[in-house]
Amino acid sequence: MSTSTPSNQGSKAPAANLEAAAAALVAVGRDFYGRGWALATGGNFSTRVGEGSMMITASGREKGALTPQDMVVLDLDGHPLPPHSAGSNGSRARPSAEAKLHARLYTRIPEIGAVLHVHSPCATVLSRLDAAQGVLEISGYEMLKALSDVRTHEHKERVPIFHNSQNMDDLAREVDAWMDAFGTESIHGYLVAGHGLYAWGRHMDEARRHVEAFEFLFDCTLRYRACQPIAVA
Ligand SMILES: CSC[C@@H](O)[C@@H](O)C(=O)COP(=O)(O)O
Numbered sequence: 001m002s003t004s005t006p007s008n009q010g011s012k013a014p015a016a017n018l019e020a021a022a023a024a025l026v027a028v029g030r031d032f033y034g035r036g037w038a039l040a041t042g043g044n045f046s047t048r049v050g051e052g053s054m055m056i057t058a059s060g061r062e063k064g065a066l067t068p069q070d071m072v073v074l075d076l077d078g079h080p081l082p083p084h085s086a087g088s089n090g091s092r093a094r095p096s097a098e099a100k101l102h103a104r105l106y107t108r109i110p111e112i113g114a115v116l117h118v119h120s121p122c123a124t125v126l127s128r129l130d131a132a133q134g135v136l137e138i139s140g141y142e143m144l145k146a147l148s149d150v151r152t153h154e155h156k157e158r159v160p161i162f163h164n165s166q167n168m169d170d171l172a173r174e175v176d177a178w179m180d181a182f183g184t185e186s187i188h189g190y191l192v193a194g195h196g197l198y199a200w201g202r203h204m205d206e207a208r209r210h211v212e213a214f215e216f217l218f219d220c221t222l223r224y225r226a227c228q229p230i231a232v233a
């Protein structure tokens with residue numbers, strides 16, 4: 001990805017920006033819950049609100065019924081910043097258990113403006129099927145062009161698959177090691193085995209488009225595999 005860096009700084013984001021950020025997170029939660037991608041409190045969503053800060057959903061919330069009070073502002077080391085969003089009731093909700101994974105992406109890739117994590121059935125099943133290879137490769141679909149900077153259906157999208165862990169430091173280290181080795185230029189998301197998808201974009205609309213495109217591509221990949229003849233020994 002290649003664009004300008006966000007203009008807001010640290011915790012000094014204007015209240016109007018925080019209000020808009022909260023509204024965008026509420027909207028994505030309602031949409032993704034409705035599509036079955038964030039059921040039973042699964043999933044978490046964030047958006048950058050300054051060069052060194054993000055707004056993220058609070059932990060354990062029903063993602064289809066989020067309100068602006070269900071958002072937490074953190075710096076990229078995970079420290080809470082003043083809850084100064086207009087709509088905030090002043091209480092300090094616990095941030096998403098996976099906030100570290102979001103923070104690492106914002107730190108590592110300055111162009112990222114939004115990170116979305118979903119527990120969709122297609123992503124979850126495919127992440128288990130291809131976990132042993134450590135990567136899911138997708139090619140041949142026109143829909144690949146919905147991923148930023150992809151120009152042709154012949155593009156091969158490589159989606160890394162990481163082992164699931166309840167220890168976010170371990171998981172973040174695994175992601176970092178992969179990104180150190182292979183870079184981040186050509187990827188738009190990653191899978192966590194048996195868990196779900198992390199995807200991102202320069203802004204919320206792009207991140208939402210990437211999740212939508214991945215979901216379509218995962219669904220096609222599963223259907224295509226289901227139609228393949230079974231090899232007879
Ligand atoms: C259904 S439990 C899912 C959680 O363990 C986690 O993976 C998740 O996506 C939501 O965690 P949260 O802390 O609400 O952001």
Ligand SMILES: [Zn+2]
Binds near residue numbers: 098117119196
């Ligand atoms: Zn999750």
